[in-house]
Amino acid sequence: MASMDKKELICICCPIGCVITVTSHEDGTLDVKGNSCKRGEEYANKELTAPTRIVTTTVRVRGASRPVVPVKTKCDIPKDKVMECIKALKEIEVTPPIRLGETIVANVADTGVDIVATKAVE
Amino acid sequence: MDKRVDILIVGGGPAGLAAAVAAKKSGADRILILERDEELGGILNQCIHNGFGLHTFKEELTGPEYASRYIWQVEELGIPYLLQTIVIDISASEAVKLVTAINKENGIFTIEAKAVVLAMGCRERSRGALNIPGYRPAGIYSAGTAQRYVNMEGRMPGKEVVVLGSGDIGLIMARRMTLEGAKVKMVAELMPYSGGLKRNIVQCLEDYGIPLKLSHTVIDIDGRERVKGVTVAEADENRKPIPGTEEYISCDTLLLSCGLIPENELSVGLGVSLNPVTAGPVVNESLETSVEGVFACGNVLHVHDLVDYVSEEACSAGEHAAAYARGGRPAEEHKVTLKCAGGVRYTVPSLICVERIDKEQVVRFRVGSVYKDVFLTVYYNNTVVIKQKKRVLLPGEMEQIKLKKVEMEKFPDLKTITVAIEREG
Ligand SMILES: Cc1cc2nc3c(=O)[nH]c(=O)nc-3n(C[C@H](O)[C@H](O)[C@H](O)COP(=O)(O)OP(=O)(O)OC[C@H]3O[C@@H](n4cnc5c(N)ncnc54)[C@H](O)[C@@H]3O)c2cc1C
Ligand code: SF4
Numbered sequence: 001m002a003s004m005d006k007k008e009l010i011c012i013c014c015p016i017g018c019v020i021t022v023t024s025h026e027d028g029t030l031d032v033k034g035n036s037c038k039r040g041e042e043y044a045n046k047e048l049t050a051p052t053r054i055v056t057t058t059v060r061v062r063g064a065s066r067p068v069v070p071v072k073t074k075c076d077i078p079k080d081k082v083m084e085c086i087k088a089l090k091e092i093e094v095t096p097p098i099r100l101g102e103t104i105v106a107n108v109a110d111t112g113v114d115i116v117a118t119k120a121v122e
Numbered sequence: 123m124d125k126r127v128d129i130l131i132v133g134g135g136p137a138g139l140a141a142a143v144a145a146k147k148s149g150a151d152r153i154l155i156l157e158r159d160e161e162l163g164g165i166l167n168q169c170i171h172n173g174f175g176l177h178t179f180k181e182e183l184t185g186p187e188y189a190s191r192y193i194w195q196v197e198e199l200g201i202p203y204l205l206q207t208i209v210i211d212i213s214a215s216e217a218v219k220l221v222t223a224i225n226k227e228n229g230i231f232t233i234e235a236k237a238v239v240l241a242m243g244c245r246e247r248s249r250g251a252l253n254i255p256g257y258r259p260a261g262i263y264s265a266g267t268a269q270r271y272v273n274m275e276g277r278m279p280g281k282e283v284v285v286l287g288s289g290d291i292g293l294i295m296a297r298r299m300t301l302e303g304a305k306v307k308m309v310a311e312l313m314p315y316s317g318g319l320k321r322n323i324v325q326c327l328e329d330y331g332i333p334l335k336l337s338h339t340v341i342d343i344d345g346r347e348r349v350k351g352v353t354v355a356e357a358d359e360n361r362k363p364i365p366g367t368e369e370y371i372s373c374d375t376l377l378l379s380c381g382l383i384p385e386n387e388l389s390v391g392l393g394v395s396l397n398p399v400t401a402g403p404v405v406n407e408s409l410e411t412s413v414e415g416v417f418a419c420g421n422v423l424h425v426h427d428l429v430d431y432v433s434e435e436a437c438s439a440g441e442h443a444a445a446y447a448r449g450g451r452p453a454e455e456h457k458v459t460l461k462c463a464g465g466v467r468y469t470v471p472s473l474i475c476v477e478r479i480d481k482e483q484v485v486r487f488r489v490g491s492v493y494k495d496v497f498l499t500v501y502y503n504n505t506v507v508i509k510q511k512k513r514v515l516l517p518g519e520m521e522q523i524k525l526k527k528v529e530m531e532k533f534p535d536l537k538t539i540t541v542a543i544e545r546e547g
Contacts, residue, residue: 012321014176015428019320019513039176053325056171056184057301058273068276070170070186079329086301100190118170119186 009047011040020044052076055085059104060093061121069094070118071104077111084109096121127152128447129440130221130235132209132388135164136429137420137436138241139192144440145239146199150447154233155196155203156223162196162203163189164243166429168266170273171294173321177430188429212238212392214413237415237443240389240403241436244382244421246291261349265291265379269298278302280375284352285309286340288316288323290427290518292379297326306330307371310338310354312361315492317381317518319427339363340376349374382425392416399468400424406473407483408442409435417443424470424486427520431486435470438484452477456536463542465489465515474539479527485541486522489515493543498523501540502533515543 005024010017016036022044023031032044046052054076058068077085085108094104098121105115129145131138134157142155161167166174169185176182179191196203207225214220219238224230246264261280263271268279269291281304285292288311296306309327314337316323327334335354341363342353356367384402386394395404395412402423403411410417419439420432445451456476460469469487493515500508500523507529515521523541530536 010320010324012325013173013182015173015319015321017320017519053329054172054182055301057298058170058276060276066274066276068274070184070273072170072172072184082301100187118184119167119190 007048009044011035011043013039013043022048024048046076051079053079053082055082056118057086057089059089059115061098062093062095064096064121066121069098069104069121071115072118073108073111074114074116077109077113081109081111085111085115089115125232126234127154128235129153129237129239129443130219130233131155131239131241132212132221133157133164133241133243133420133422134159134162134203134205135241135243135420136166136189136192136432137243137422137439138164138239139189139196140433140436141239141241141417141419141440141443142201142203143192143195143199144437145444145447146201146440148441148444150440150444153201154235155201156207156209156221157203157205158208160206162193162205165266168270168273169294171298174429178433185429192433209242209388212388212416214392214416217415219415236447237417239436239439239443240386240394240411240416240418240422241420241439242385242388242422244384244425246378246382247380248378257343257346259343259345259347259349261345261374262343262376262378265289265295265377268295268375268377272298272302278304279377280304280349280373282307282373283375283377284340284354284371284373285377285379286352287311287379287381288318288334288336289379289381290318290322292377293318293322293326295377295379296332297330300330300332304375306332307373308333308335308354310335310340312337312339312357314359315517317379319518320516341368343376344370349376352376382421384422384425386422389416389418389422394418397468397472400470402470404473405471407471407475407479408446409439409471410442410446415443415446417446424468424488424520427518431520431522434484435486454478458530458536459538460485461538461540462487463540465491465493465543466541467517469541474530476527476530476536479530481527483525483527484522485525485539486520487541488520489517489543492516497544497546499542499544500525501538501542502530502536503538505533512543 020034100120166185166189174188211222344351351372355363417439419436454475458474
């Protein structure tokens with residue numbers, strides 16, 4: 001089987017940042033090397049086919065000691081949906097109490113993914 | 123409040139929390155955490171991005187989520203803490219340490235502790251350390267201050283941004299401010315390599331098309347009241363601006379991300395010896411400083427980029443503090459000095475007492491510049507005992523190596539352990 005294409009990626013799943021070499025074969029399979037854990041392999045496969053990102057930002061809170069609460073997408077969403085997701089979150093405001101992990105917005109930007117709080121607000 | 127404790131922990135960030143939990147789990151009873159902020163969690167409260175704890179919890183958490191995992195444990199174990207309480211002095215007399223702190227409720231008070239764990243974290247290098255001439259207009263912030271504004275106070279420092287320095291906080295803030303609607307025009311880095319993690323260059327700059335200019339620096343800031351722009355120039359190998367390469371960039375905000383320094387005023391006051399390379403305490407295998415019974419962990423010891431390592435290190439400091447408070451540690455008989463060679467800038471610890479190691483000793487270190495295809499070699503006296511091939515070693519990333527006690531015991535006259543970077547094929 002002839003190797004077609006060799007690409008170097010940096011795994012962004014954790015701060016170790018493994019340098020991953022992906023070789024694409026003619027039959028469409030990918031050969032992933034250099035990752036230190038399984039996450040790296042998943043990342044490399046996705047990055048070459050349909051790149052995704054976890055989005056972290058804040059949402060306005062009314063009537064709490066801090067004016068914002070940190071939130072994240074519960075899992076990664078398509079990279080080209082990131083800005084749309086941010087835009088949707090700019091338009092909302094929540095009120096306390098907020099539990100850690102509570103859903104703030106369901107199905108953000110039609111991605112099928114929820115936005116959850118990453119900190120509790122009393 | 124108990125005026126006498128076994129272990130007093132200064133700082134309630136990830137280091138202080140993990141040290142407290144570990145000390146409690148290894149049997150220490152009277153523990154107290156003193157934290158100057160209004161909540162536990164330290165700097166993690168403002169680090170709302172993900173990437174924390176993948177190796178500890180097998181889950182990719184944000185800073186506040188990672189902190190809550192430890193805060194829960196502290197609550198569950200019933201470890202007492204005082205918030206908005208600033209430690210202003212620590213002194214040691216014989217085996218007792220006196221910790222003086224101040225808060226609204228109690229005024230100034232002193233607590234007697236058998237052991238103290240220093241976990242004060244670090245602060246950012248300020249503009250003063252950078253030597254940019256000119257006025258001090260509004261619009262210049264350290265990246266960490268900007269992070270606190272945006273992520274905790276919900277306000278934006280400006281609209282058009284230049285970041286000087288490519289430390290992680292600067293890279294993360296370049297993305298954060300872009301998401302919040304600002305235009306980040308460039309990240310300028312004086313050195314020929316980035317001080318930040320590779321993953322942050324990919325996901326914070328490349329994802330958003332923000333240029334990273336290596337070997338570039340800001341040589342002038344325009345504006346009297348508010349920043350109007352900055353002049354950026356290329357730097358030569360001696361880090362001096364090259365005439366003719368100047369470029370003016372209009373902006374209203376300059377973020378400085380020029381590295382962190384351990385916060386050791388208290389340690390110095392106590393008489394703890396500092397390592398000039400890390401600006402943190404010199405420690406032994408127990409993460410014990412030059413003052414017996416005083417331990418250090420986290421960013422106050424040396425600046426970390428991986429919070430998992432902070433927790434691991436702090437856990438070890440907590441266990442050793444508990445052992446000290448309990449009494450009956452093995453006597454120090456066999457002391458070994460750790461040395462650095464060929465590009466290794468420092469090691470933590472820098473002294474090992476073999477009797478006091480459990481099974482293995484983690485040695486953490488950083489290198490001074492970028493190394494490719496080299497060997498990480500460890501010598502016991504003059505004998506090579508470990509030789510690992512490394513594809514890349516970067517100054518921005520902390521490395522660690524584990525040394526086994528059984529191996530050390532094979533060298534009865536072990537005096538020095540040398541950690542070196544070597545080129546040879
Ligand atoms: C501004 C900034 C931003 C950072 N952002 C990131 C990031 O985005 N991602 C990342 O991986 N790492 C980041 N870091 C590195 C981060 O500090 C470490 O990963 C980790 O938080 C270090 O834990 P620590 O407990 O040693 O220090 P800290 O989290 O700094 O905790 C130290 C605690 O000690 C308290 N304290 C200090 N002095 C006293 C005193 N005298 N009395 C009482 N309490 C005191 C402080 O209030 C603080 O809560 C950042 C560091 C800084 C300075
Ligand atoms: S492959 Fe695993 S260890 Fe390496 S960067 Fe990715 S998540 Fe981290």
